[in-house]
Amino acid sequence: MTRLIRIFARSTILLFLFPLILPSLATAQLFKKKTPDSPSAAPETATNVPASPMTLWRARKTIVTGFQSCPLAVVNDPSSFRFGFDSFEFSAKLTVPFGHKDYQNQQVDLKSLPRVIPKRGFGGVYRVKDEAGNDLPEPFNHLLWQSQETAELVANAINHLHDMAGEQGMALRNLPQIAEAWRGLSPKPPVPEEVRAQRLLAETAFNERKLEKALYHYEKGLELYPPWPEGRFNAALIAAELKSYDEAVEHMRAYLDLVPDAPDAQAAHDQIVIWQDQATQAAAEAKNSEQKQSHVKMRR
16 A cells, blocks of 8 residues: 555656656657758857957847747747847747647836856756756746857846946936037047947958958947947948948948938938838748748658
């Protein structure tokens, strides 16, 4: 009788634990289908730009690609990720311990997020956790990756977005007021030396056709000195060439805030309209492509 009770107790425990370990087992199966060097294992990063440095705009891209590269996440529409300085919104479906959770227009408060670090856990997968090793709030507690590099990139991106939601990003958040004050200055102050260095690096990268690296350095300069019209204008053109149309629109609008009476102001306004249309088309094409792939059935 005692033996029967023990067997029954063990069976009950296994039944209780099974839903909890099922996602981890599913993850392991997915990882078996990928090689460690699989290109899809990590988010795309800027060409020849080290993994650790971040800018506001690069951090935003890293969050999107981090979600896309998570094997337990389905992102049907990358354009659903909408970023502000204090928060961002997204739509995605994630595997959770008891099935799936469909996040639609979910808001994430960047100020409330702690600083994070990548941590290796059960099954050799990596997650992002707070510096004390505790789980993050949803949805980050459901994200995991096989690649340590990917987890480090996402952690760096979260930390940078958190910092930019605070005092570090004050100048970028208050650009309209800063632009108004800057327009009233005569003569205009020279570009700071550290920003000039970023411009030289950006121009060198552009001449070598390393567009992502050039964009990184322009945007790094803009974080250091937001009222930089030439940096905004050039960043807009490069972002558009890289098909980052929302980013291009943001930079060109800031350019017009700084120099509304520029000789090319009307051309800049026209270009914003074109980029907005291209962004809408790109989002629709991505969504249609995902829907077609989801309806493809394997032959037996």
